[in-house]
Amino acid sequence: MKRLPYAPRALWRFFLSLPLSGRIGLVISLLWIFIALFGSMLAPYGMEDVSNASAFGPPSSAYWLGTDYLGRDLFTRILVGARYSIGLALAAALLASICGTLLALLATVIGHWFDEIVSRLVDALLITPSKIFALLMIAIYGSSLPVLILTAAVTYMPGAYRIAHAQAVGLNAMEYVMVARMRGESIWHIASREILPNMIHPMMADFGLRFVYIILMLSGLSFLGLGVQPPYADWGSLVRENLSGLFDGSPAVVMPALAIATLTIGTNLLIDSLTSRKRIKIKEGQS
Amino acid sequence: MSRLVVDVSNLRVMARTDDGDEVPIVKDVSFSVQAGEVLALIGESGSGKTTIALALLGYVRRGCRIAGGRISVGGKELVSADPRELLALRGRRVAYVAQSASASFNPARTIMDQVIEGACVHGLTDREAARKKAMALFRSLALPMPETIGMRYPHQVSGGQLQRLMAAMALMTDPEVVVFDEPTTALDVTTQIEVLRAFKQAIKERQISAVYVSHDLAVVAQMADRVVVLRNGEMQEQDEISRIIGQPENPYTRCLMQAAEARVRLTDADARQTMDSEPVLRVEGLTAGYGKPDASGVPALRILDDVNLVVRKGATMGVIGESGSGKSTLAYVIAGLLAPAKGKISFHGKPLGGTLQQRDKDLYRRIQLVFQNADTVLNPSNTIGDILARPLRVFARCQPRDVPRRVAELLDMVKLPAAMARRRPAELSGGQKQRINLARALAADPELIICDEVTSALDTVVGAAILDLLVELRRELNMSYVFISHDISTVRSICDEITVLLQGRKVDACLRSELSVQPRAPYTNLLIDSVPELRLGWLEEACRRIDERAR
Numbered sequence: 001m002k003r004l005p006y007a008p009r010a011l012w013r014f015f016l017s018l019p020l021s022g023r024i025g026l027v028i029s030l031l032w033i034f035i036a037l038f039g040s041m042l043a044p045y046g047m048e049d050v051s052n053a054s055a056f057g058p059p060s061s062a063y064w065l066g067t068d069y070l071g072r073d074l075f076t077r078i079l080v081g082a083r084y085s086i087g088l089a090l091a092a093a094l095l096a097s098i099c100g101t102l103l104a105l106l107a108t109v110i111g112h113w114f115d116e117i118v119s120r121l122v123d124a125l126l127i128t129p130s131k132i133f134a135l136l137m138i139a140i141y142g143s144s145l146p147v148l149i150l151t152a153a154v155t156y157m158p159g160a161y162r163i164a165h166a167q168a169v170g171l172n173a174m175e176y177v178m179v180a181r182m183r184g185e186s187i188w189h190i191a192s193r194e195i196l197p198n199m200i201h202p203m204m205a206d207f208g209l210r211f212v213y214i215i216l217m218l219s220g221l222s223f224l225g226l227g228v229q230p231p232y233a234d235w236g237s238l239v240r241e242n243l244s245g246l247f248d249g250s251p252a253v254v255m256p257a258l259a260i261a262t263l264t265i266g267t268n269l270l271i272d273s274l275t276s277r278k279r280i281k282i283k284e285g286q287s
Numbered sequence: 288m289s290r291l292v293v294d295v296s297n298l299r300v301m302a303r304t305d306d307g308d309e310v311p312i313v314k315d316v317s318f319s320v321q322a323g324e325v326l327a328l329i330g331e332s333g334s335g336k337t338t339i340a341l342a343l344l345g346y347v348r349r350g351c352r353i354a355g356g357r358i359s360v361g362g363k364e365l366v367s368a369d370p371r372e373l374l375a376l377r378g379r380r381v382a383y384v385a386q387s388a389s390a391s392f393n394p395a396r397t398i399m400d401q402v403i404e405g406a407c408v409h410g411l412t413d414r415e416a417a418r419k420k421a422m423a424l425f426r427s428l429a430l431p432m433p434e435t436i437g438m439r440y441p442h443q444v445s446g447g448q449l450q451r452l453m454a455a456m457a458l459m460t461d462p463e464v465v466v467f468d469e470p471t472t473a474l475d476v477t478t479q480i481e482v483l484r485a486f487k488q489a490i491k492e493r494q495i496s497a498v499y500v501s502h503d504l505a506v507v508a509q510m511a512d513r514v515v516v517l518r519n520g521e522m523q524e525q526d527e528i529s530r531i532i533g534q535p536e537n538p539y540t541r542c543l544m545q546a547a548e549a550r551v552r553l554t555d556a557d558a559r560q561t562m563d564s565e566p567v568l569r570v571e572g573l574t575a576g577y578g579k580p581d582a583s584g585v586p587a588l589r590i591l592d593d594v595n596l597v598v599r600k601g602a603t604m605g606v607i608g609e610s611g612s613g614k615s616t617l618a619y620v621i622a623g624l625l626a627p628a629k630g631k632i633s634f635h636g637k638p639l640g641g642t643l644q645q646r647d648k649d650l651y652r653r654i655q656l657v658f659q660n661a662d663t664v665l666n667p668s669n670t671i672g673d674i675l676a677r678p679l680r681v682f683a684r685c686q687p688r689d690v691p692r693r694v695a696e697l698l699d700m701v702k703l704p705a706a707m708a709r710r711r712p713a714e715l716s717g718g719q720k721q722r723i724n725l726a727r728a729l730a731a732d733p734e735l736i737i738c739d740e741v742t743s744a745l746d747t748v749v750g751a752a753i754l755d756l757l758v759e760l761r762r763e764l765n766m767s768y769v770f771i772s773h774d775i776s777t778v779r780s781i782c783d784e785i786t787v788l789l790q791g792r793k794v795d796a797c798l799r800s801e802l803s804v805q806p807r808a809p810y811t812n813l814l815i816d817s818v819p820e821l822r823l824g825w826l827e828e829a830c831r832r833i834d835e836r837a838r
Contacts, residue, residue, distance in 0.1 A: 175664040179727070181643060182622060183681050184651045197668035 022273025028266025036086040039079035047080045048231060049073065056242075056250035068242050068252045077238055078259050084234035086263070088145065088218055092152035093211040099153065100160025101196075101203050108168035109191045119165070126158040130217065138226045148227060152214045163206050167199040208271035212264045219260050235260050292463045292496045293320040293343065298356035300338050300347060300520075312351065313338050313520045320464060320496050327499045327511035327528070329543075331746040332717075335520035340466045340500045344381050345373040361463040378405040382457035386469040388449040392441035398452055399437030406459045417459065424455040427492055428485045447478035451485050458493065465497045471506060475609035475773065476817040483509055483819075484830050502746065504547045505819035508532055509826040516540050529823060546747040547821055551799075552758045552780050553603075558799070561602035561783055566636075567735055567767045568598040568621065573630035575620050586628050590616040592791045593630070598735065601761065603768040605782030605799075607775055607814065613791040614771045615659075618739045621769065622656040634735070652682045655728035659740035661720035665712035671698075671723055672708030678730040697726045701756060718749035725756070729764075737769045742777055754781055775814050787811050812836055 015023055035042070050071050057067035065074040103122070107115040137151045171177065177194050185194075221227040222236025233241070238256035245252045300313035313335040320326045328336040341347065342358055345365040358365040361380050365373070377383075382405075385391045392401060402424075403417035412420070418437070425433035428451040441449060450470055457465050470486070471479040487510060490497060501507050507514060507528070514531050516523040516539065524537040535541045573594045578587030590613040598604045608614045619625040621632065626641035633639055634654065640646045658664045665674055675694045679685055685693045695705035701722040712720060721741060728736050738757070742750035758781055760766050772778050778785055779799060787795040787810060795808035802815065813836070816829050 175658045175660065176666040178624065179656075179658070179664060182624070182651060182656060183678060183731075184643070184648050185681065193669075194666055198666070 018270075019273050021269045025266045025269030025271075025273065028262055029270055032082060032086060032263050032266070035079055036082040039082050043073075043076040043079045045073040045076045047072075047076060049076075056245045056248050056252055059251065065255045066251050068238070069245060074238075074242075074252055074255055077233060078235065078256055081234045081238055081256065082259070084228050084232060085215060085219065085236070085260070088148055088228070088234065089152070089211055089214040092149045092214045092218070093156070093207055095149065095153035096156040096210055096214070097160045097203060097207040100157045100162075101164040101199070103157075104161050104164035104168050105191045105196060107165065108172050109187045109195070122158045122161045125154065126162075130155040131220075134217075134221055134226065138221075143226055143229055145228075148218060148221070152217055155217065156210050156214055160203075160206060160210060164199065164203055167202055168195055171195045171198050205271055205275045208267055208274075212267050215260065215264055290322045291319050292322050292361055293318075293326075293498065294357070294359045295319065295339070295343075296357050298339065298342060298358060299354040300335070300342060301352055301354040303350045311354070311520060313342075315356070316515075316517070316520075316522050317356075318515050318522075318525060320498060322496055323494045324513065325490060325495075325497045325499055325511045327501060327507040327514045328517060329501055329504060329507050329514055330517035331502055331543075331748065333519065334517040336500045336502075336517050337468055338520075339517075340383075340468050340498060343464070343466055343498060344377050344383055346377075375409075378462075379409045379411075379460045380463045382460065382462040382465045384450075384454050384457050384465065384467045384470050387473055388453040388470075389441065389446060391453060392449060394441050396440075397437065398439055398441060398444070402437065402452060402456045402459060405456065409460060411460055421455060421459060424458055424489075425452075427489050428452075428455055429481070429488065430455075430485075445478070447474055447482050450474065450482050454486060454489065458489065458495070463496060465495055467497060467499045469501055472502070476775075476819075477609065477813055479506075479819075480817045480826070480829060480833070483826055486510065487826060503819065504532075504543055505821045505825070508821055508823060509819060516543070532821060532823065542748060544821065546751040550780055552754060553783065553799070557758075557762070558783055561599050564600040564602065566597045567600050567634065568596075568769070569631075569633045569636075570594060570596045570617075570621070571631045571633075573617075573620065573627050573632065575616060575625055575627045575630075577625075580628060584628050589628075590791050591620070594786075594788070594791075594793050596786050596793070596796070598767050598769055599783075600767055601765040602783045603757075603761065603770050603781055605778035605785040606769060606771045606788060607773065607778050607785060608788035609773055611790065612788040614773075614788055615739055616791075617788070618656060618737045618769070618771055621737055622654060623650075624656075648682070652678075652731045653734045654737070655731055655733040655735070656737045657724055657728050657739065657741055659743055661717060661724050661744065662712075664724050665720060667712050669711070670708065671710055671712070671715075674712075674723065675708070675727055675730050678727060682731050684730065684732055693730075697730055700729060700760070701726045702752075716749075717745055718752065721745060721749075721753055722756070725753070729760070733766075735767045735769065737771070739771045740773065743773065750777070757781055775818050787814070809836065 015026060018026060040047070055067060055069050055071045057063060057071065059066045063073050063075065065078065068074050068077060103118055107118040133155060134151050137147060141147045172195060177190060180190050180194050218227055218234065219236030219239070222234050223240045225240060227236055228234045230237070235256040239253055242250070242252035242256070296317045298313055298316045299311060301309045302312045303309055316339060318326065328339055330336045338348070338351065342353060343360060345358070345368060347353060353366055356366070360376070363376060363380070365376070368376070392398070399418065399421060402421045403414065406412055406417045406420070407414060421437060422433050425436060430436055430448060430451055436444065436448070444452065454470070467486070471482050474482060483506065489495065499507065499510050511528050513526065514528050515525045516531070516537060518539050523539045524531065524535070531540060532544075535544055573591055574585060574589065575591045576586035576589040580586050594617065596604060596606070606614050606617060616625065620627050623640065623643045623646055631638060634650070639650070643651070672691070672694055675697050676690050679690050679693055680687070694708050698705050698707055703719060703722055707715075707719070712723070715723065725741070742753050745753065754777060757768065761768065770778060770782055779802060782799055784798055785796065785802060786793055787808065789810050795811040797807070802811075813833065816833050819825060
């Protein structure tokens with residue numbers, strides 16, 4: 001058998017190690033990521049090209065998923081919209097997870113009053129209603145990509161902080177951390193070498209979940225008209241602009257909604273299988 | 288004439304590993320128990336003794352299955368029995384006494400409710416009759432206040448009492464066989480002897496047939512009539528207890544017995560050498576604890592109270608005490624993890640700061656603490672090489688390019704191959720991890736090593752090797768130790784001087800050789816008398832001696 005280069009081989013082994021639901025989730029997630037990266041090249045038409053067919057046209061060989069309210073190819077618009085839906089959410093989720101993890105690490109290692117202050121501030125963010133916060137942000141700064149990313153990241157950072165904090169506090173009490181302290185190690189060393197490597201796995205799983213929540217939140221904002229502004233469109237805006245087609249029985253409103261659904265379900269399936277696999281390992285390690 | 292209550296033949300149990308392969312964990316084990324007989328299953332961790340014990344209840348843990356053989360209890364075949372038959376059998380004809388009674392009782396219900404539950408569920412008696420029977424059992428297990436103890440909740444009785452209450456629960460249905468799974472392993476020695484005494488009495492009175500699982504030969508010698516010695520799921524030897532103790536045939540049994548022997552590892556020359564050496568560590572009037580200090584500076588929860596001790600260069604100071612005696616707190620205070628409330632600690636004549644902030648890097652290096660639990664003390668994401676190299680770098684113990692060579696030397700010092708440096712902690716056994724734990728302390732070139740229960744979590748044979756290692760290092764490097772333990776025989780085997788702690792106070796202190804010289808503090812005598820010895824009839828003798836002393 002021909003040996004594959006390292007990265008694909010590792011991916012293939014990872015694929016094989018997953019249960020069926022996880023494999024399905026992985027395939028869906030990879031497919032969407034691929035589309036987010038190369039969607040505009042694959043698209044059969046330009047994003048703004050108005051077709052000869054009528055508005056809310058049915059699926060046909062020329063327009064696979066039909067046309068939208070202006071008669072543009074819906075398939076193209078979903079492929080291109082993936083970049084905004086996935087890209088924005090990915091950026092926001094990364095920001096939320098990294099900030100949450102780092103803050104939690106610092107708070108735990110420094111401890112005492114610093115932990116108190118940071119934790120209470122994060123609690124204050126946690127109780128702020130997310131929709132109202134988003135409305136405020138957009139009302140003040142207007143809707144732009146950086147504002148959207150920041151809004152989503154700030155909304156979902158407290159959750160990541162809480163999870164990371166619980167992990168870090170548990171690890172901070174481990175005896176190997178105590179040994180490091182008795183060696184006079186710096187706070188930086190304890191945080192980055194002793195604690196962080198042991199909390200990466202749960203935080204990665206948490207990152208996946210956070211990504212899904214942010215997709216839903218941003219789609220919701222776009223549906224309200226507060227998200228990505230025309231002429232660009234993410235999946236949430238596609239649902240919104242084609243809403244009137246619902247009464248004509250057009251698939252134009254269902255297709256972007258389906259895209260959102262498959263992405264979130266796929267990611268969830270993948271993460272679920274990852275965490276349960278992890279759980280089995282931990283249990284066996286203890287016994 | 289006598290009836291077989293348990294008959295196990297060619298039992299094989301398979302377990303599924305992480306990779307999905309099946310490996311045998313019990314291989315072709317056969318034994319039988321006659322009515323009124325106590326059979327012991329003895330072996331170290333991983334020998335399959337608990338798996339066999341659970342199989343007697345027709346139960347296997349998740350991921351395991353009975354692959355072959357027969358198990359019959361009271362004439363009933365278990366391997367082919369369906370779940371409903373097993374349900375009727377468990378807790379009625381076979382009963383189980385688990386290792387941790389405190390984890391086995393439901394904290395939200397009274398003890399009596401839980402003790403009689405089994406008998407009531409099986410529909411054997413009504414509640415009132417069950418209650419009366421339970422009280423009779425409490426009495427025969429020598430529990431205090433047998434009439435009212437059932438009204439308490441599990442947290443209101445001591446660990447030793449809870450273990451006896453669990454035995455009472457098992458005996459409620461008059462089972463044909465009782466399975467005791469390490470019932471005294473989690474207890475202090477002075478509690479263990481009470482529990483053993485009560486068990487033995489009850490077994491004799493009620494003619495109970497039992498399977499007694501333990502890793503401790505000395506305990507088994509008191510309880511069992513016959514012994515099955517297990518290793519890695521295979522039967523090594525099976526015979527009457529007197530024969531096994533008297534003339535063990537199997538090399539593994541002999542090895543077990545050697546490790547259990549309270550061998551003194553120090554020679555008189557060692558003792559003489561350190562007798563007049565200068566003191567390394569001096570602790571005076573030490574009081575420490577947790578919580579808010581009051582006006583006089585004494586913390587709300589006082590753990591240590593006015594403790595004094597002196598450790599000499601090249602000598603080993605043994606600190607012995609049972610759970611709650613404050614011995615680990617003493618280790619933390621010396622290591623600088625907990626500031627003392629009162630008292631002085633000096634190291635080489637210079638006063639030692641109470642917290643880590645008040646000490647400098649050189650002091651961190653010179654005093655090393657080795658923790659008990661090797662599983663939580665090595666960072667799972669680092670390799671062994673990294674773990675050992677870190678103190679070498681931090682304390683600048685050698686040139687950076689010499690670090691790999693020094694790591695190999697350290698591994699050699701604790702008798703591990705140099706190739707181990709590439710592995711991660713999860714790939715090592717408990718004994719190997721404890722050696723790495725020790726090697727990390729040695730990497731700092733310390734002058735004083737505080738060993739906090741370093742052999743407690745290990746099997747006897749592995750623990751004995753660690754003790755040998757400590758003595759060897761002391762001779763080679765002239766190392767001073769504070770050796771903290773709950774086990775007087777390990778303390779006796781490697782320490783020059785011994786300090787006895789009871790509830791945070793020092794109740795006795797002496798040289799090792801004076802330990803058996805009277806008069807000693809009553810608690811010291813109780814401790815010494817309570818350690819099981821590997822001979823028949825020790826339990827009766829010890830109980831008699833303790834009773835006499837109490838009078």
